[in-house]
Each structure stands twice: as structure tokens, then as C-alpha cells.
Amino acid sequence: MASEKITSSGNKRIAMLKVLNPFHIWALGVGIVLVGEFMGWNFTVGKGGAYASLIACWVIGLLYTCVAMIDSEVTSTVAAAGGQYTQAKHIIGPLMAFNVGLYLVMAYTMLCAADALVVGDLMKSGAEVMGYANLDTKPFVVLTVAFLAWLNYRGVFATLTLNLVITFLAFMSLIVLFFAVDPLHQGVVLQHQALLTDLPYGWIGVIAALQFGMWYYLGIEGTCQAAEEVRSAGRSIPLGTMGGMMTLLVAATITWFVATGLMPWQYLGQAVTPMYDAATLLGSSQLQLMLFVATAFAAIASANGCINDASRAWFSPARDRYMPVFFGAIHPKYRTPYRSVLFLVPIAISFAFTGLLDQVITFSILSGLLGYTFMTFNMIKFRKMWPLGSIHRGYIHPFHPIPAITLLTLCCATYFATFLGYGASLLSIMAFYILASIWFVLRRYKYVKRADQFTMPWPRPKGY
Amino acid sequence: MKKNYTPPSQGIFGQIFDTVLVLVLVYASLMVPLLFKAEAKAEAAAAAAVETVKATWESLGQNAIQQAQWIKLGYDPEKAATLINSRFDYTIDPLMLIITIVVVIGYFLFMLKVSDKQYREVIAEKFDN
Incomplete structure (x- = not known):
């Protein structure tokens, strides 16, 4: 278990603890995402109808399968905190790395804010059922973020062990709900034949649905953030990530099947907690309670994983001076990026309190999408600069370059989907990243030690 | 052999300034789309208000099972009309x-x-x- 590392310029660094196994990686990836099966995925129904949502679920599932394949190869080879940020630093260059770091911080911090809002809304719904109307959600939002930040401050092992338990319980609740609706006998509980309609917007609605289809899986790539803290990155990252994708494909399909068999698509398309609503429709107080707890667990697990990932994504560029170096510190006792953890607490809370949930979600989705676009040329360059056999890879993904080309094609389709309905947000968020890039080139890059940006024990890349 | 680049060190005020600048950019990019959306939302609300007058399940195109599910969810035709008539414009x-x-x-x-x-x-x- 390494405790110190030495940079090329001779400085000693305190390293993070290597304590995680493949189950923790599964819990980190699925934990962040599973809340998307309890809420958020259903906005695909609003954008294109129920069938469009199912098509988006599978098409975006293909996009994320490509992401998981590419990530597994590169991360098992570049095993360092920061995940895709560190990959970009070693393969594309500093400006790309800076942007990837920002994508990750924004995607996870905003997702954390949305999760905390769900916890607050859920408490309000629960209070209404018990006869207490107009419960103030704000204290629950603050408490959720503050408690999870404290947990993250104290250590990664306890943080992700909690995620493992509550994520598993939340996933099992979906399985129980699936069997509770008597899935083999149509018309008894499920009413697909009466509730499923044609595509209300035609095929353009199917493309538009791809945007929120990302909610089925958004964040699975966060497994890479733990690369520096797993005992065996070459084994744990591919196992945890691929296992996570399989879990999510099953959960997403179950979720769609149950919800669309119970609710009219116009309701489902804007519901805040659709799975809790599904349990309410079944008229069973036990199921209602189970889904209440499971939705809360899923949101807490997601917020927990997001704080874990966002703090590492903020810490790593700070350690390399891309961001203010103050945030690049590791706690001497707990070995966590504690300053980054604390810094992101008020920011996540303030995002939650803006009241701009759809803007916050769109920012999160688009930041993720920009990151997936980066992965396509990152993968192509990685294989070109260090061909197979030239360096040790923990995992080699099959059929290269088909996954990279497929991923780029699906990313383009999802940009178009975002343009349909959220074009102003798309341009505004692009303006943010363009201004931040110019700021980095003109101001921040002068603080970066050039040779320290390449820390892997690899030969000189081909073409450089 | 060319000498390695030695970057300047940044003071605490410079670090605070840079951190605040990033946050300002983020909040600005969250707020700007609202300027575009405010007008569109007002138009949509006005159109929906006209359409919700005297809505019935039949006029909303809901079959018997859909009606039953809406009622279980706590919606009457007038309340449901807001959701049913709310549509994206994909022009x-x-x-x-x-x-x-x-x-x-x-x-x-x-x-x-x-x-x-x-x-x-x-x-x-x-x-x-």
C-alpha cells in the first residue's frame, strides 16, 4: 500500500490508500446511476412517448457499453485518480485534460445537487402521506450533502461500502416491484395494451428522447475515478464497470416495463418520482414504503458517489496546478482529497437551491456527453501512439475501432437530441467551456509544470 | 539540452480569484438560457390555459383504462389537461x-x-x- 509518490521534479506526494475491490467499483458506478432508474429516465417518455423511451434506453445502452469498453482499457492502463482527466493528460494534452476535469466536476456536482433535491422532494411526499403538508425540503437537501461530505472526508472505504449496501438494496427493490406486478399476465396489473400509444412526435421524438436516455446510465464512467484507490486496477475496473453496465441494462428495462404498464405516458413524462408513484398505484402500503426507502437509498448512493468522484476530479487538476493548487491536498490521516470534498459542499447545495433543476440536469448531461466525445479520439490516439504490445494493458477491448466510431456517432445523435428542446442551454454550456478553455490557455497554463504531466512509465509516444 | 520550464508560484489571492471566476462562469451559463425560455414559457402557459377550459376525458383522447389510472393518481380532466396538452415544439x-x-x-x-x-x-x- 503505497503512501508516497515522487514526481519527475523530485517532489514527494502523499498517495491515496489502495483499499477497494471490484464490488466497490460496481457500487461506485451503479450507485451513482441507479437513481436514474427511480427518476429522470422518464423525461424520455415526455420527449418522445413510451416506445421512444425504450428505444432510447437500448440505443443509449449501446453508447454506454462503448464507454465502458473504452474506459476499461484506458483506465486499467492509466491507473490514477482523476480517471478520464489523467487519461487526457497522457494521451491528448493539457487543455483537453483541463476540460475533461471540468466536465467531470460539473457532471457530478450538478448530479449531486439533483440527487439531494430528490431526497428533499421524497421527504415532502412522505410527510404529505402522513398528514404533514408543506414540509420544507431545504434542511433535507443540506443534511444529505453535509452528511455524505463528512463520510467522504473520513475515508473512501466506508464511503463505498455504504454505497455497496444501499445500492444493492435499491436494486433489489426494483426486482421485487417487477414480480409484484405479475409481469407474465397482461391486463391483471399491467395495462400495456391500453396505455402504450403510437409515437406522439413520430421518429423525431425518438431522437429527442436520446438526451434524457442518458439518465438510465449517466455516471457509470465514474468508476475510473477510483483507479488510484483499487488494489488491482487491471482486474477491478473492467469487472466493476462491465458488471455495472449489465446491472443497469436489466434495471432500466424492468423500470420501463413496470412504469409504462401503470401510468399514462403524459403523466410519466413529467413525474418527479415515477417508481414511487408506481408502487402507490398498486395500492400496497408495504410496496409503497419499500419504494420510498429504495428511492431515498438510490438518491443518497448517487449523491455519495458524486461527491466521491467530483472531489477527485477537482483534486487531480489542482494537484497538477491546472486549478488552484490549494485544492490538491490529501488529508494526512484519512488520505482523502479533503479540501476538494469541503469546497464542493456549498457549491452542490447552491446548485440545488437555484431552483433551475432542468438547467442543472442539462448541464450535467451535456458535460457527460462532452466527456464521451473526448473518449472517442482518446481511444483512437491511444492505440496509435502505443500500439498493442508496446505497453502493458490491464484489459484490451475487442473490435477496435468499432466501439469508438459507434460512440462518436451516438454522441452526435445525442447532441442533436439536446438541440431539440434545449438548444439555448446547449449553446450556453458550450460558451462556458469555450471561455474556460481560453482562460486556461491565457492564464492557468503558465502555472503548469510541463514534464510533470506525464507520469506513466511508458516509452515515448509514436509521432511525438 | 533545453532547460525545463519553471512555472511561477501563485499567491492565495490569485487562487481565490481563479476559483471565484470559474464559479461565476458556471452560474452565468446556468442563468443565460432562462432569458430565452421566459418568453416561450409565457406563451405556452397562455396556450395551455385556453385549452384546459371545459376539458373532458373524451376531449383529451383518454380511453377507459387511462382515465382510471389518471383518477388513481389524483387527477381530474382539467388538472390532467395541463400535462396532456403540454407538448414539445421540434420545429x-x-x-x-x-x-x-x-x-x-x-x-x-x-x-x-x-x-x-x-x-x-x-x-x-x-x-x-
Whole structure:
């Protein structure tokens, strides 16, 4: 278990603890995402109808399968905190790395804010059922973020062990709900034949649905953030990530099947907690309670994983001076990026309190999408600069370059989907990243030690 | 052998300024789309208000099972009409589409070009010195 590392310029660094196994990686990836099966995925129904949502679920599932394949190869080879940020630093260059770091911080911090809002809304719904109307959600939002930040401050092992338990319980609740609706006998509980309609917007609605289809899986790539803290990155990252994708494909399909068999698509398309609503429709107080707890667990697990990932994504560029170096510190006792953890607490809370949930979600989705676009040329360059056999890879993904080309094609389709309905947000968020890039080139890059940006024990890349 | 680049160290006020600047940019990009949306939302609300008058399940095109589910969810026809009549407008403005494509592609081209130049500096210091 390494405790110190030495940079090329001779400085000693305190390293993070290597304590995680493949189950923790599964819990980190699925934990962040599973809340998307309890809420958020259903906005695909609003954008294109129920069938469009199912098509988006599978098409975006293909996009994320490509992401998981590419990530597994590169991360098992570049095993360092920061995940895709560190990959970009070693393969594309500093400006790309800076942007990837920002994508990750924004995607996870905003997702954390949305999760905390769900916890607050859920408490309000629960209070209404018990006869207490107009419960103030704000204290629950603050408490959720503050408690999870404290947990993250104290250590990664306890943080992700909690995620493992509550994520598993939340996933099992979906399985129980699936069997509770008597899935083999149509018309008894499920009413697909009466509730499923044609595509209300035609095929353009199917493309538009791809945007929120990302909610089925958004964040699975966060497994890479733990690369520096797993005992065996070459084994744990591919196992945890691929296992996570399989879990999510099953959960997403179950979720769609149950919800669309119970609710009219116009309701489902804007519901805040659709799975809790599904349990309410079944008229069973036990199921209602189970889904209440499971939705809360899923949101807490997601917020927990997001704080874990966002703090590492903020810490790593700070350690390399891309961001203010103050945030690049590791706690001497707990070995966590504690300053980054604390810094992101008020920011996540303030995002939650803006009241701009759809803007916050769109920012999160688009930041993720920009990151997936980066992965396509990152993968192509990685294989070109260090061909197979030239360096040790923990995992080699099959059929290269088909996954990279497929991923780029699906990313383009999802940009178009975002343009349909959220074009102003798309341009505004692009303006943010363009201004931040110019700021980095003109101001921040002068603080970066050039040779320290390449820390892997690899030969000189081909073409450089 | 070329000497390695030694960066200046940044003071605490510079670090605070840079951190605040990033946050200001983020909040600005969250707020700007609201300027575009405010007008559209007001128009949509006015249109929906007209359509919700005297709504019935039949006029909303809901079959018997859909009606039953709406009622279980706590909705009557007038309340449900707001959701049922709320529709996305997928009319494509070609100019906006072209601007968006140019911005996204231009952003990635700019980033790849500048990154490549910076990466060559990194590799030169790492492997030549």
C-alpha cells in the first residue's frame, strides 16, 4: 500500500490508500446511476412517448457499453485518480485534460445537487402521506450533502461500502416491484395494451428522447475515478464497470416495463418520482414504503458517489496546478482529497437551491456527453501512439475501432437530441467551456509544470 | 539540452480569484438560457390555459383504462389537461442548427489543436531532457 509518490521534479506526494475491490467499483458506478432508474429516465417518455423511451434506453445502452469498453482499457492502463482527466493528460494534452476535469466536476456536482433535491422532494411526499403538508425540503437537501461530505472526508472505504449496501438494496427493490406486478399476465396489473400509444412526435421524438436516455446510465464512467484507490486496477475496473453496465441494462428495462404498464405516458413524462408513484398505484402500503426507502437509498448512493468522484476530479487538476493548487491536498490521516470534498459542499447545495433543476440536469448531461466525445479520439490516439504490445494493458477491448466510431456517432445523435428542446442551454454550456478553455490557455497554463504531466512509465509516444 | 520550464508560484489571492471566476462562469451559463425560455414559457402557459377550459376525458383522447389510472393518481380532466396538452415544439431553425454544429465542432478542433501543441512541450521536456 503505497503512501508516497515522487514526481519527475523530485517532489514527494502523499498517495491515496489502495483499499477497494471490484464490488466497490460496481457500487461506485451503479450507485451513482441507479437513481436514474427511480427518476429522470422518464423525461424520455415526455420527449418522445413510451416506445421512444425504450428505444432510447437500448440505443443509449449501446453508447454506454462503448464507454465502458473504452474506459476499461484506458483506465486499467492509466491507473490514477482523476480517471478520464489523467487519461487526457497522457494521451491528448493539457487543455483537453483541463476540460475533461471540468466536465467531470460539473457532471457530478450538478448530479449531486439533483440527487439531494430528490431526497428533499421524497421527504415532502412522505410527510404529505402522513398528514404533514408543506414540509420544507431545504434542511433535507443540506443534511444529505453535509452528511455524505463528512463520510467522504473520513475515508473512501466506508464511503463505498455504504454505497455497496444501499445500492444493492435499491436494486433489489426494483426486482421485487417487477414480480409484484405479475409481469407474465397482461391486463391483471399491467395495462400495456391500453396505455402504450403510437409515437406522439413520430421518429423525431425518438431522437429527442436520446438526451434524457442518458439518465438510465449517466455516471457509470465514474468508476475510473477510483483507479488510484483499487488494489488491482487491471482486474477491478473492467469487472466493476462491465458488471455495472449489465446491472443497469436489466434495471432500466424492468423500470420501463413496470412504469409504462401503470401510468399514462403524459403523466410519466413529467413525474418527479415515477417508481414511487408506481408502487402507490398498486395500492400496497408495504410496496409503497419499500419504494420510498429504495428511492431515498438510490438518491443518497448517487449523491455519495458524486461527491466521491467530483472531489477527485477537482483534486487531480489542482494537484497538477491546472486549478488552484490549494485544492490538491490529501488529508494526512484519512488520505482523502479533503479540501476538494469541503469546497464542493456549498457549491452542490447552491446548485440545488437555484431552483433551475432542468438547467442543472442539462448541464450535467451535456458535460457527460462532452466527456464521451473526448473518449472517442482518446481511444483512437491511444492505440496509435502505443500500439498493442508496446505497453502493458490491464484489459484490451475487442473490435477496435468499432466501439469508438459507434460512440462518436451516438454522441452526435445525442447532441442533436439536446438541440431539440434545449438548444439555448446547449449553446450556453458550450460558451462556458469555450471561455474556460481560453482562460486556461491565457492564464492557468503558465502555472503548469510541463514534464510533470506525464507520469506513466511508458516509452515515448509514436509521432511525438 | 533545453532547460525545463519553471512555472511561477501563485499567491492565495490569485487562487481565490481563479476559483471565484470559474464559479461565476458556471452560474452565468446556468442563468443565460432562462432569458430565452421566459418568453416561450409565457406563451405556452397562455396556450395551455385556453385549452384546459371545459376539458373532458373524451376531449383529451383518454380511453377507459387511462382515465382510471389518471383518477388513481389524483387527477381530474382539467388538472390532467395541463400535462396532456403540454407538448414539445421540434420545429428546427436551420440557422440555429448550423450555429450549434459550428460551435461544437469548432470547440473540439480548437481544443485538439492547442492540446497537441502543449502535449509536444510536455513530451519534449519528459523525454529530451
